[in-house]
Amino acid sequence: MTGRVAGKVAFITGAARGQGRSHAIRLAQEGADIIAVDLCGQVGSVPYPMSTPDDLAETVKEVEALDRRIIATQADVRDVGALRAAVDDGVAQLGRLDIVSANAGISSVGPAADLPEQTWRDMIDINLTGVWHTAKVAIPHLIAGGRGGAIVLTSSAAGLMAYPNVAHYVSAKHGVVGLMRTLALELAPHSIRVNSIHPTQVDTAMIMNEPTWKLFSPDIEHPTIEDFTPVSQAMNALPIPWVEPVDISNALLWLASDEARYVTGVALPVDAGAVIK
Amino acid sequence: MTGRVAGKVAFVTGAARGQGRSHAIRLAQEGADIVAVDIEGQIDSVPYAMSTPEDMAQTVKEIEALDRRIVATKADVRDFGAVKAAVDEGVAQLGRLDIVSANAGIFSFGTLADLAEQAWQDMIDVNLTGVWHAVKAAIPHLKAAHGGSIILTSSTAGLMAMENIGHYVAAKHGVVGLMRTLALELAPDMIRVNSVHPTSVNTDMIQNAATYALFAPDLPEAERTKETLGGRFQVMNALPIPWVEPVDISNAVLWLASDEARYVTGVTLPIDAGQLTK
Numbered sequence: 156m157t158g159r160v161a162g163k164v165a166f167i168t169g170a171a172r173g174q175g176r177s178h179a180i181r182l183a184q185e186g187a188d189i190i191a192v193d194l195c196g197q198v199g200s201v202p203y204p205m206s207t208p209d210d211l212a213e214t215v216k217e218v219e220a221l222d223r224r225i226i227a228t229q230a231d232v233r234d235v236g237a238l239r240a241a242v243d244d245g246v247a248q249l250g251r252l253d254i255v256s257a258n259a260g261i262s263s264v265g266p267a268a269d270l271p272e273q274t275w276r277d278m279i280d281i282n283l284t285g286v287w288h289t290a291k292v293a294i295p296h297l298i299a300g301g302r303g304g305a306i307v308l309t310s311s312a313a314g315l316m317a318y319p320n321v322a323h324y325v326s327a328k329h330g331v332v333g334l335m336r337t338l339a340l341e342l343a344p345h346s347i348r349v350n351s352i353h354p355t356q357v358d359t360a361m362i363m364n365e366p367t368w369k370l371f372s373p374d375i376e377h378p379t380i381e382d383f384t385p386v387s388q389a390m391n392a393l394p395i396p397w398v399e400p401v402d403i404s405n406a407l408l409w410l411a412s413d414e415a416r417y418v419t420g421v422a423l424p425v426d427a428g429a430v431i432k
Numbered sequence: 433m434t435g436r437v438a439g440k441v442a443f444v445t446g447a448a449r450g451q452g453r454s455h456a457i458r459l460a461q462e463g464a465d466i467v468a469v470d471i472e473g474q475i476d477s478v479p480y481a482m483s484t485p486e487d488m489a490q491t492v493k494e495i496e497a498l499d500r501r502i503v504a505t506k507a508d509v510r511d512f513g514a515v516k517a518a519v520d521e522g523v524a525q526l527g528r529l530d531i532v533s534a535n536a537g538i539f540s541f542g543t544l545a546d547l548a549e550q551a552w553q554d555m556i557d558v559n560l561t562g563v564w565h566a567v568k569a570a571i572p573h574l575k576a577a578h579g580g581s582i583i584l585t586s587s588t589a590g591l592m593a594m595e596n597i598g599h600y601v602a603a604k605h606g607v608v609g610l611m612r613t614l615a616l617e618l619a620p621d622m623i624r625v626n627s628v629h630p631t632s633v634n635t636d637m638i639q640n641a642a643t644y645a646l647f648a649p650d651l652p653e654a655e656r657t658k659e660t661l662g663g664r665f666q667v668m669n670a671l672p673i674p675w676v677e678p679v680d681i682s683n684a685v686l687w688l689a690s691d692e693a694r695y696v697t698g699v700t701l702p703i704d705a706g707q708l709t710k
Binding site: 343394409420424427 | 680
């Protein structure tokens with residue numbers, strides 16, 4: 156078997172669709188087997204439809220079509236017990252763990268002054284605590300393997316700069332950077348590398364919905380993708396409105412591969428220049 | 433032809449040896465042709481032996497052994513006219529330009545209070561102005577190709593201070609400002625600009641008596657070996673290694689140069705074994 160992560164096993168959260176599914180497919184294309192989890196259900200404060208069991212089944216189908224193995228479990232990153240059971244079972248069946256993609260995340264909108272308590276809490280619980288849970292349940296397997304490993308946390312351009320009306324999201328994603336840097340130091344003696352990825356807008360269901368477009372065009376009552384496109388593009392330096400999930404997957408692949416064997420503690424934007432603009 | 437940069441042409445400065453040679457080889461392995469320049473000579477304020485024409489001949493040999501083409505020219509990055517002539521000639525022969533690795537650099541030491549004027553000037557001229565020159569000469573060709581990827585070699589010293597090399601720190605920080613401004617200015621043309629920030633790299637630039645003396649002034653000269661120095665270098669990194677290899681930087685350059693990073697621009701990318709985090 157050939158490939159840039161051949162023979163390795165990757166644990167991916169939020170793998171039912173969007174970036175998580177793309178990560179599973181891209182790593183499988185390069186020879187990895189996959190342990191996938193996803194909530195496959197709704198969170199009350201999230202204003203767009205979240206993933207379903209059918210989405211996760213589609214990810215399983217696409218990874219198996221690449222002749223790689225996948226162990227998929229419905230699990231909530233807020234529930235550390237469920238997450239631990241999922242990764243323990245995956246490692247028991249696939250034999251090892253090398254790569255972790257803490258990708259599961261939600262988006263919601265509201266000015267900090269008015270944000271409901273539950274909206275704040277759901278965001279921090281999933282986009283920050285859920286990332287810690289993901290690393291926490293994986294670390295024992297990475298250390299036990301004795302071969303090092305690569306943990307990649309999905310942050311955001313909003314992990315490095317502020318945006319109005321998403322204080323809870325910005326706070327959670329900034330928190331992920333602190334978590335990444337601390338994990339990098341704590342795990343370096345085991346040759347386990349920890350880095351974060353910071354996407355600009357990505358073409359997924361998380362942003363391709365009217366509530367998100369409304370965030371970008373607050374003055375339009377029912378904004379459409381035609382309204383969203385130029386506003387989104389104006390935030391990037393490169394003349395593109397958004398990136399595709401595979402662009403994030405290619406960054407993950409590089410960080411996960413042995414080509415980045417000495418890269419750790421790094422916040423890597425894949426942002427079309429949004430952070431420097 | 434296959435490869436992650438197949439059919440592209442890359443301009444690499446400082447290509448005679450060390451990281452520059454490694455970049456040329458790694459890009460050629462993935463299908464690129466190479467335009468190479470190097471000073472192939474000494475600068476007086478630099479306390480170790482710099483590259484030679486024989487070094488460049490070896491780079492040429494290694495690229496040609498990979499069945500790729502290379503146009504190699506002796507040129508000093510301080511001399512814009514010479515750099516421009518070399519790039520123009522390389523593009524004339526190889527037909528296009530897609531990738532720029534502004535890698536040429538020097539190292540010297542001294543506290544800022546006592547640093548010789550010439551040591552400061554040489555450092556800024558080579559490690560900062562030389563980077564701008566390489567990019568400036570390349571931009572018209574990249575625009576003609578409707579896009580491209582420029583990778584500036586900075587250092588962890590481009591993102592943090594280190595004692596006894598203030599001129600190096602200032603030049604490498606300057607490269608970050610240059611990178612970010614170029615990224616904004618060239619984004620409308622789909623030309624991406626990023627910088628790489630290595631920790632210590634296992635090349636002649638650090639594996640020499642002068643650098644060993646900087647890291648181990650307390651040891652007698654006879655005891656300043658690669659092995660004893662390894663520990664001095666390792667304490668700066670988070671990962672338990674003393675230094676990285678040139679190919680580790682080349683793999684970062686390759687990724688940034690490739691279409692896999694098609695929307696990555698304005699980024700400072702450390703390859704530093706966690707030195708900046710530590």
